[in-house]
Amino acid sequence: MARAWIIAKNTLLEIRQRRLAYLVGVLSILTVASVWVSLSWLERAQQAGEVDLANRMPRTIITQTIDFWNIAIELIVLYLGVTVLSAEIKSRAIVPTLARPVSRHEFLAGKILGVVLVAVALFAIPLALSLLAAWWFTVDLSLVFWLGLLQALVAYIATAVIAVALAAVSSPMTAGLIVIFGMPLARDLGAWLTKLDQPLWATVGFLLYCFAPATSPHELIHHSFDSSLIDPAYGVTTLVMLENLGFAVLLFALAAWAFDRREIHADG
């Protein structure tokens, strides 16, 4: 996998050219502004003697900051995932690269790894802010919080694999539409059909359900300070993470097989 790592590092450089730093800067400013406003509310709550509210607010600030970044990073990963491969095919820079002894699955793995590394690097920003806030307000971060970080990481990996895999065999627009609309629709329709008391529809429902990644019953970070709600769902959440990793691996294998058969033309 040494070649996949070489491709991943090149993908990081390529993504850096996309001025992603500007978007990250805007998100950071929004984060700082919202934390600033929340802190002023916290001060007012303390002045008003709302002890319970004042105790809960730092936790809310932490979880909402991470939630906000979580959504933003998911969208960034999706965008990068569906465009990172097509951009290289369109620019034809892929031709001299694939003329080297690098396999198509190594190439795809490198692209995915590059996108995941960007996601992890972006996620370090809200994580650092949250840890700073937790230390400042002496908030004890629960085990659920750390499990939630793992859940977010699994979601980024799954989204990156799905986006790159679909873009390897279709246009970026088609891949994006499938991820945003097609998969949730298939999952919901599948779940509805499996409830019907007819074997045929239940089978169709199951197949549709398999077409999309599973959803967790709880966003762990969001509920990380409400352990009474979360405790019973630990097993399910872990299972969902494993299921989605398996789904990503399967989709990667299928995409690598299809991409291996895709022709690369000199005219992009």
Added chain:
Amino acid sequence: MADAALQVAGLTKSYRSWFGSGVLAVDDLSLQIAPGETMALVGPNGAGKTTTLLSILGLLRPERGEVRVFGEAAGSRAARRRLGFLSEIFYTYRYRRADDLLRFYGRLSGMSDAALAARVPALLERVGLADAVTRRVTTYSKGMVQRLGLAQALLHEPDLLVLDEPTTGLDPEGRRLVTDVVAEQKKRGAAILLSSHILTDVERVCDRVVILRRGKVVLAERVATVTATRSLEDVYMDLVGGSSVG
């Protein structure tokens, strides 16, 4: 021929749209090149030259026929390990520096850092880019990019060099560089397949010439034989004159 550097047998490739009729790009093409031999692939635009070269790289899949590089199937890792390629325009990652870019390609070819440390500066010197090593490729002129492309094709000392109109965008000095490099590689024992429109270059550096017209071979002969009584350009015009599609 087991020891051929390149063997193309009955290569046929057409392009088809979803609903429309297809275009036959290459029709039953056969050729082979021995190590140390230089073959020119010439023909008008749309004759099937680039399709043939991309099939040799394994980027296009032939409908019929077979392409082998040193006995290995085209596109296999073993085949690509022994192959160097430069396209008409060297499309690459223009945000990278020249030396950095060559190290990237070298690592993909399995070269060690120590080998690259010696090879990269020497190659950049050879192609006349020693003074522009630290500049990003995006600041390069078209000719400089093509020189860099030539360096990446030579980087891992390939046994088969596939050059698709390599002198495009080059000034006379750059064109001389390419022909000199071809001669050097031939001397080293590498086989070379050169697609070109510059017939004087073909006469100067190639052993054999294959002329394509609408995907079919219309002449496959030794250059010395073809040019014994007439210039290659005259022969070319007689065989394919007026059939250009691009």
